[in-house]
Amino acid sequence: xxxxxxxxxxxxxxxxxxxxxxxxxxxxxNTEQSGEKPWLIHLWGNIFRYPVLWGGAMTMLVxxxxxxxxxxRGDLSLVYLLGSIQYIFALLAAHFFLQEKINTTKLIGTLLxxxxxxxxxxx
Amino acid sequence: MxxxxxxxxxxxKILLLVMTxxxxxxxxxxxxxxxxxxxxxxAHHDFFLFWAGVLIYLFNFFLWMTILAKIDLSVALPLAGxxxxxxxxxxxxFLHEVVKPLRWLGLVLIVLGIYFISKSKPSPxxxxxxxxx
Numbered sequence: 001x002x003x004x005x006x007x008x009x010x011x012x013x014x015x016x017x018x019x020x021x022x023x024x025x026x027x028x029x030n031t032e033q034s035g036e037k038p039w040l041i042h043l044w045g046n047i048f049r050y051p052v053l054w055g056g057a058m059t060m061l062v063x064x065x066x067x068x069x070x071x072x073r074g075d076l077s078l079v080y081l082l083g084s085i086q087y088i089f090a091l092l093a094a095h096f097f098l099q100e101k102i103n104t105t106k107l108i109g110t111l112l113x114x115x116x117x118x119x120x121x122x123x
Numbered sequence: 124m125x126x127x128x129x130x131x132x133x134x135x136k137i138l139l140l141v142m143t144x145x146x147x148x149x150x151x152x153x154x155x156x157x158x159x160x161x162x163x164x165x166a167h168h169d170f171f172l173f174w175a176g177v178l179i180y181l182f183n184f185f186l187w188m189t190i191l192a193k194i195d196l197s198v199a200l201p202l203a204g205x206x207x208x209x210x211x212x213x214x215x216x217f218l219h220e221v222v223k224p225l226r227w228l229g230l231v232l233i234v235l236g237i238y239f240i241s242k243s244k245p246s247p248x249x250x251x252x253x254x255x256x
Contacts, residue, residue: 019191022191026188026192071156090200108239115232116231123226
């Protein structure tokens with residue numbers, strides 16, 4: 001259980017960095033998209049132009065390997081719930097790196113989700 | 124002009140994308156868990172299950188990118204949290220794991236949290252305009 005938790009924490013750190021990179025790339029792709037071209041076609045057409053996107057994919061991949069390590073050491077229903085720590089990481093990271101606002105509703109919701117998952121994991 | 128159906132502050136299309144993302148993530152997690160002990164064992168049938176899970180996980184990346192292009196990361200992530208309910212249910216049915224009552228109680232809190240977050244207004248990023256689906 002403890003080893004699974006450590007691996008989940010490491011995995012979620014990497015995965016959060018990946019999420020930030022993806023969001024930055026998605027924002028940039030969004031501003032550059034013109035006309036009525038469908039989003040996914042636009043993404044495929046420009047996927048090699050964004051180092052941040054690839055950086056995100058790499059960090060996600062690293063996180064995924066730590067996730068495999070965690071999966072191998074605990075029940076899926078437990079390991080998956082422990083992964084909720086990413087809500088705290090993502091909220092802070094999105095606030096500091098993407099300037100996303102943390103309003104009261106978002107904060108209450110995120111805290112409830114996290115509390116619920118901690119409670120479930122503690123069972 | 125196309126009418127955009129919204130649930131709370133989010134367009135229905137976004138919610139459908141998030142739900143698809145959650146279902147695929149649940150499938151991927153189940154398959155990866157099933158085969159994680161046979162990661163490099165070509166002879167075992169769980170090997171194929173594991174890599175099928177990885178493929179689904181990678182496919183989900185494109186779906187996730189589409190979602191991120193439309194809404195805030197801090198809104199998208201908790202919305203995707205419904206897979207926290209789907210995964211334990213799937214784990215009980217398909218992997219025969221035991222989920223205790225306290226864990227189910229936690230899941231109720233998660234649903235409540237997701238409701239609050241879906242009520243949260245999206246914040247525009249400086250200098251950028253969000254497109255609608």
